[in-house]
Amino acid sequence: MNYNWNWKIFFEPNPMGTGTYLDMLLSGLALTIKTALLAWVIALAVGSIVGVLRTLPSRGAYWFGFCWVEFFRNMPLLVQLFLWFFVLPEMLPRAAGLWLKQLPNAPFWTAAIGVGLFMSARVAVQLQAGIGSLPRGQRMAATALGLTTVQGYRYVLLPMAFRIILPPLTSEFLNTIKNTAVAITIGLIELTGQARSMQEFSFQVFEAFTAATILYLLTNAIVVTAMRFLERYVAIPGYITGK
Amino acid sequence: MKHFRNVGLALAATLVVSQAGAQELTGTLKNIKDTGAITLGFRDSSIPFSYLDDNQKPVGFAMDICYKIVDAVKKELKLDKLEVKLNPVTSATRIPLMANGTIDLECGSTTNNAERQKQVAFTNTHFLTASRYVFKKSSGLKSIEDLKGKTVVSTAGTTNIKQLTEANVAKGLGANIIPAKDHAEAFLMVETDRAVAFVMDDILLASLVAGSKAPGDYVISKDAFSKPEPYGIMLRKDDAPFKKVVDAATAALYTSGEGEKIYNKWFMEKVPPKGLNLNTPISAELKNEFAKPTDSPDPEAYK
Numbered sequence: 001m002n003y004n005w006n007w008k009i010f011f012e013p014n015p016m017g018t019g020t021y022l023d024m025l026l027s028g029l030a031l032t033i034k035t036a037l038l039a040w041v042i043a044l045a046v047g048s049i050v051g052v053l054r055t056l057p058s059r060g061a062y063w064f065g066f067c068w069v070e071f072f073r074n075m076p077l078l079v080q081l082f083l084w085f086f087v088l089p090e091m092l093p094r095a096a097g098l099w100l101k102q103l104p105n106a107p108f109w110t111a112a113i114g115v116g117l118f119m120s121a122r123v124a125v126q127l128q129a130g131i132g133s134l135p136r137g138q139r140m141a142a143t144a145l146g147l148t149t150v151q152g153y154r155y156v157l158l159p160m161a162f163r164i165i166l167p168p169l170t171s172e173f174l175n176t177i178k179n180t181a182v183a184i185t186i187g188l189i190e191l192t193g194q195a196r197s198m199q200e201f202s203f204q205v206f207e208a209f210t211a212a213t214i215l216y217l218l219t220n221a222i223v224v225t226a227m228r229f230l231e232r233y234v235a236i237p238g239y240i241t242g243k
Numbered sequence: 244m245k246h247f248r249n250v251g252l253a254l255a256a257t258l259v260v261s262q263a264g265a266q267e268l269t270g271t272l273k274n275i276k277d278t279g280a281i282t283l284g285f286r287d288s289s290i291p292f293s294y295l296d297d298n299q300k301p302v303g304f305a306m307d308i309c310y311k312i313v314d315a316v317k318k319e320l321k322l323d324k325l326e327v328k329l330n331p332v333t334s335a336t337r338i339p340l341m342a343n344g345t346i347d348l349e350c351g352s353t354t355n356n357a358e359r360q361k362q363v364a365f366t367n368t369h370f371l372t373a374s375r376y377v378f379k380k381s382s383g384l385k386s387i388e389d390l391k392g393k394t395v396v397s398t399a400g401t402t403n404i405k406q407l408t409e410a411n412v413a414k415g416l417g418a419n420i421i422p423a424k425d426h427a428e429a430f431l432m433v434e435t436d437r438a439v440a441f442v443m444d445d446i447l448l449a450s451l452v453a454g455s456k457a458p459g460d461y462v463i464s465k466d467a468f469s470k471p472e473p474y475g476i477m478l479r480k481d482d483a484p485f486k487k488v489v490d491a492a493t494a495a496l497y498t499s500g501e502g503e504k505i506y507n508k509w510f511m512e513k514v515p516p517k518g519l520n521l522n523t524p525i526s527a528e529l530k531n532e533f534a535k536p537t538d539s540p541d542p543e544a545y546k
Binding site (some may be wrong): 201205 | 425
């Protein structure tokens with residue numbers, strides 16, 4: 001390999017005049033984390049609602065949940081972001097479309113919402129499985145105690161189900177962080193985007209992507225560790241995830 | 244390892260004295276001679292430098308120059324047949340593919356600057372581009388000073404927007420600068436009168452104008468935000484024998500006037516696949532450079 005390694009590149013000033021190359025990558029990391037957090041909040045909130053809908057006795061609710069999940073999980077994430085970003089504004093009335101296009105930070109909001117909805121389908125399926133894994137008697141006992149459906153879910157089913165699906169939810173959270181990298185295609189300059197522009201300016205391609213890899217690994221390691229603590233804290237003694 | 248090889252070479256040289264004079268080939272040249280093939284890296288959409296035509300065949304100004312280099316290499320190595328392999332590259336893959344030996348020449352629109360020269364080498368400059376702006380004829384702009392207080396657009400994440408921001412402060416223009424997602428969107432802003440001017444590499448502006456609905460409505464400014472920056476064909480660093488052959492080939496091409504002929508074919512006539520005409524006459528700076536070819540990354544060298 002005829003390659004000029006230069007690990008000191010990170011401490012050299014970047015041509016955008018915003019500090020060093022390292023600062024450039026770190027600002028990308030900050031944007032990645034912001035996007036991932038917002039997307040994850042959306043995924044959890046929407047996914048929980050849709051997941052519950054799929055376990056309700058109502059056929060209409062079930063079908064709505066079914067369509068939601070199949071719509072969002074059967075299309076590549078890249079295509080979904082393109083649809084939200086480029087196609088949706090064209091289908092709205094002209095004024096609304098123009099407003100949408102001129103929103104400040106449009107790539108950030110589109111990415112967070114797009115990734116969030118995509119991940120919501122996965123959260124929904126897991127929550128449905130979590131609720132499904134509970135013994136049937138639990139739901140019946142809740143009803144026998146005179147709890148309404150909402151109360152049954154709130155106090156009996158969901159607290160159990162969420163604890164059971166916590167380990168797979170951890171990997172979904174990690175997936176959310178990694179999936180934000182797709183957003184460079186709609187102009188969000190997050191960590192992968194900054195690594196790309198760093199190699200564009202400096203030509204130190206391997207250093208740029210090594211640094212990006214390490215930053216992704218560190219971020220995900222922190223998330224995994226935090227989730228392990230949470231899992232241990234909320235574990236139900238004697239249950240699958242308990243001790 | 245290298246040391247041992249040198250000792251071995253020295254031994255071999257003393258043993259076979261009769262063969263003295265036959266130069267030992269090294270690096271890329273040796274590789275080309277051994278394999279009987281040279282690999283050119285091309286871009287898929289750098290119009291008109293290097294892009295795919297309607298038959299999915301790479302064509303363009305830089306490709307034509309590369310084929311001339313291939314002829315020169317063939318002659319230098321006294322080969323009867325030299326196979327030309329084509330390998331697509333993107334801005335992200337061109338460095339790794341060059342470093343690991345997949346491609347021998349990168350034929351595209353890569354800017355030659357001092358920072359990049361730490362990583363790769365460039366042969367003689369084949370194009371010069373400066374940061375200029377495009378505007379509608381009807382807006383009646385005459386110079387950069389006329390942008391005072393107007394809305395100006397440029398593409399986010401480029402050096403052009405950086406130059407524009409600096410000029411805005413230095414010249415006290417007070418222009419309202421808005422970043423656009425990509426070149427097409429920025430041009431659309433001028434087309435729909437949301438901005439009066441779009442600052443970008445002049446050659447990119449020319450291809451946007453040529454591809455627009457009414458090319459006659461637009462003008463590209465004479466005055467520029469930057470000095471002309473050179474584009475060069477990229478080759479591996481620290482491979483002096485190969486660079487010498489390539490430099491000699493391009494120098495011969497440019498000084499003979501053939502370079503300008505190829506230039507006119509791609510910049511003054513209709514080019515495939517859509518029959519666009521960029522209508523960009525050769526600049527005085529590039530004409531000077533063709534007369535005295537150089538691989539300097541310094542914009543000052545091209546006055």
